[in-house]
Amino acid sequence: MTPRSPRRRLAGVALLALAAVTACGGGGQQDAKAADQGVTITMWTRAATQAQSERLVAAYNNSHKNQVKLTVIPTDNYQPRIASAAGARQLPDVFAADVIFVPNYTSQGLFLDVTDRVNKLPFKDSLAPSHMKLGTREGRLHTLPHTLDLSVWFWNKDLYAKAGLDPEKGPTTLKEFAEQATAVDEKLGKDGKVHGTFFGGNCGGCYVFTFWPSVWAAGGQVMNAEGTASLNDQAPxxxxFKVYRDLYAKGVTGPTAKEEQGPTWTGFFPKGEIGVMPMPSTTLGTMPADMKIGVAPIAGPDGGESTFVGGDSIGISATSEHADAAWEFLAWTVSDEAQVEVMAKNKDVLARTDLSGNKYSSADPRVVLINSLVAKGQTPYAPRFGETFNDPQGPWLRLAREAVFGDAAKLPQLNADINKSLQQ
Known part of the structure; x- marks a missing residue:
């Protein structure tokens, strides 16, 4: 998931044409030759994961006879392009997709069943569990983790020191998060440039990415397991919601949080203007080199820890005529070589929980912490996730905004609207 921009509604015709692909059954002709014999396979990815995809493809192409031809598609155009290509039976050999939308694609038969292939991987039990769960349909596996992005808390150590806080001790509960944010704001916020915290208050994806982990950390859930009933009108x-409502009411969040729609919500922390806030883990490597940043798991009101495991999964298209070569590439992307020498070397989150302490990550305890959260986080499942939670016109954003900025008494009715959307 990429919460930095509001998700568009899945076009009404987007998945209607996809059912025809299920007729391809086994997923195309198998290569008669060995897997790495100079085959060119095609791959699509969305722009949100371009950097990681390009690094993996370049490393693979430099070390294999097979070659991967990568096409990067603008994120907002990606779902319609997949739908159109599926209807025309012109999908690439492999394609990545926002993990949240993988259940839609597996239900339409777009990905080849790779259960037997995955089961032969010696590290199959270490593959990112949330990604593997959403790529599973009726007990069969269809995708592998491709890129991961986790939600964590960043705090600015210099601002903490100036505010009289211990710069080496970040929050361990949501209540401490609020206390520390308030302390920074009260001590340093008089000029209006520094604020205690910030969040995307008009961005549905931002809310789920940063608020829901506190619910999971508290032992709660936001939906039922089937993704058809919302629990967002009840504790935890x-x-x-109340913690953030109080922070906004006191002015700790800064004046633009209520209007923030997503594209710029991560831009204030790197400027040194925010004390502590939830951030995507992938932004750690893009922070100013001289900025002293602490990283902590997102906690519940009284403790615990969790994260929203976002990012992309990847699979072989059901129409590929090069399934063996495609799998050879996909299996390599989760190998020790790719995960350590490509992903970890660039401070990316790893797709395998058994490699979190590798030689590159171990040099930065913050990266080790982020990688360790993959096994503790969650990725929510709902067949109608995009329409309900990411759509700027959807019912979730209305509920969240009332809970934080408006009339909390409206939550039961607004939650009923979420249930209606989930069950359509």
Whole structure:
């Protein structure tokens, strides 16, 4: 998931044409030759994961006879392009997709069943569990983790020191998060440039990415397992809402949080203007080199820890005529070589939980912490996730905004609207 921009509604015709692909059954002709014999396979990815995809493809192409031809598609155009290509039976050999939308694609038969292939991987039990769960349909596996992005808390150590806080001790509960944010704001916020915290208050994806982990950390859930009933009008979700509501009411969040729609919500922390806030883990490597940053797991009101495991999964298209070569590439992307020498070397989150302490990550305890959260986080499942939670016109954003900025008494009715959307 990429919460930095609001998700568009999945076009009404987007998945209607996809059912025809299920007729391809086994997923195309298998290569008669060995897997790495100079085959060129095609791959699509969305722009949000371009950097990681390009690094993996370049490393693979430099070390294999097979070659991968990568096409990067603008993120907002990606779902319609997949739908159009599926209807025309012109999908690439492999394609990545926002993990949240993988259940839609597996239900339409777009990905080849790779259960037997995955089961032969010696590290199969270490593959990112949330990604593997959403790529599973009726007990069969269809995708592998491709890129991961986790939600964590960043704090600015210099601002903490100036505010009289211990710069080496970040928050361990949501209540401490609020206390520390308030302390920074009260001590340093008089000029209006520094604020205690910030969040995307008009961005549905931002809310789920940064608020929901506090619910999970508290032992709660935001939906039922089937993704058809919302629990967002009850504790612990309402407890989380109240913390942020109080922070906004006191002016700790800064004046633009209510209007922030997503594209710029991560831009204030790197400028040294925010004390502590939830951030995507992938931004750690893009921070100013001289900025002293602490990283902590997102906690519930009274403790615990969790994260929203976002990012992309990847699979072989059901129409590929090069399934063996495609799998050879996909299996390599989760190998020790790719995960350590490509992903970890660039401070990316790893797709395998058994490699979190590798030689590159171990040099930065913050990266080790981020990688360790993959096994503790969650990725919510709902067949109608995009329409319900990411759509700027959807029911979730209305509920979240009332809970934080408006009339909390409206939550039961607004939650009923979420249920209606989930069950359509």
């Amino acid at each position: 979700m309402t407890d989380v």
